[in-house]
Amino acid sequence: MSGIAGVVSKKDCAQTLFYATDYHSHLGTEYGGMAVLGEKGFVRRIHNISESQFKSKFSEDNGAMRGTKGIGVISDSDEQPIYLNSRFGSFCVVAMGLIENKDELKEILFKKGVSFSEVTKGEVNVSELIAKLICLGDNLVDGIEKMFDVIKGSCSLLLLSKDGVLAARDRYGYTPLVLGKSDNEWIIASETTSFPNLGFKVEKFLAPGEIVLLTETGPIDKRAGGSINQICSFYWIYTGFPASTYEGINTEVVRERCGRALARQDKDIEPDLVTGVPDSGIAHAIGYAIESGKPYRRALVKYTPGYGRSYTPPTQKKRDLIATMKLIPIADIIKNNKVVVCDDSIVRGTQLKNFAIKKLWDAGAKEIHARPACPPLMFPCRFCLSTRTHSELIARKAIKEIEGKDLEDVSEYLDHKNPKYQKMIDWIAKDMGVTTLRYQKIEDMIEAIGLPKENVCLYCWNGKCPK
16 A cells, blocks of 8 residues: 645645655555655655654655645655656656556557656556656646556556646545645645644545646646545555545544444353454454453553554565564463454464464463454455465465365355355464454445445455456
């Protein structure tokens, strides 16, 4: 995942942009970037934030950047913003999402005589690819629409030019963009988390495919949104910050509802306490505790906000290191107790098994009942940078062990009423070393989110998408 923010102001926007971008730090771990346009033209800064926080890397840059409009990004992979001097004038662009057919598009552009100057880890920078595709249009808006036509995957973007900040939400709405207003400034961002402390109020959630130009006098509609909305469900389950709201629905509230649903499944266990894996598992655990009447206690605590999220880093080695160091068990709470441990999900299984479950057992837990807040993840994400292969997913490993081979058709394992589903769960429970394991039912997860089933992306769980 990545997060983007853009600000247009009647005064200098740099400080607002700095904090608005920083409030997206939970979405990416590789690069941070900002670009501001003022009287002296574009000022652009990009830093590697894999080993330090955004605010520490950009504190000095913030004082040197001056302008009335700007864009920022917390990036999961590519160095951004990209600057381009094009036939439409100079502009900078930031983007989030995943382009599945980037290599194919790169070759098409090569044949048109287009060259690339930005390289990230030996590959074409996706944001530059998007910028070059936009330049094939008749104008910037037309270029964005034509870019949407040729990409496979998803892309939401902000484009900074002399006219303002052009914002375009992904055609199917996999990633969110929300428009906000204060007395003297306008903001467009992935996360409403950046709004309250900066004095912004939500004006509207951009529709899928909608394009808006943000100017000092307000937004100008450039393209209406489409009818298909497939926002990523994982924003509510894991990715989003607790204070953020998507499509008018708050993340923390959804997580509490998920926890309540998990508790309603449990009629045959009598735990002594409920705990959550920090940070995103906490609200699920609170919901479980409220519904079950069992006390919520902090059996696992996270050591300082400086320890990032263990799901988002690009390598397993780094994910494991973060997971090892950030979680500290409190043995005096855990010892001799039957513990329900709630987490947002079980993706690869290694972190929960080795760095949460093991710590609970080592601290003297009597029983451990694992309760992930979403169904088993069965398909690698096609629309954001997260899981990349089937082999990463613990549910697929279980199926391979049960069947003796990889299966293309896993439909029997998607149905929680099918005996094969329970065999898969039993295998995962044994592998993880827990007393019991129960996943959230997909119907309960959808109900907790509160949107119609057809308006959320469930690809990770059922392999279905609109295109």
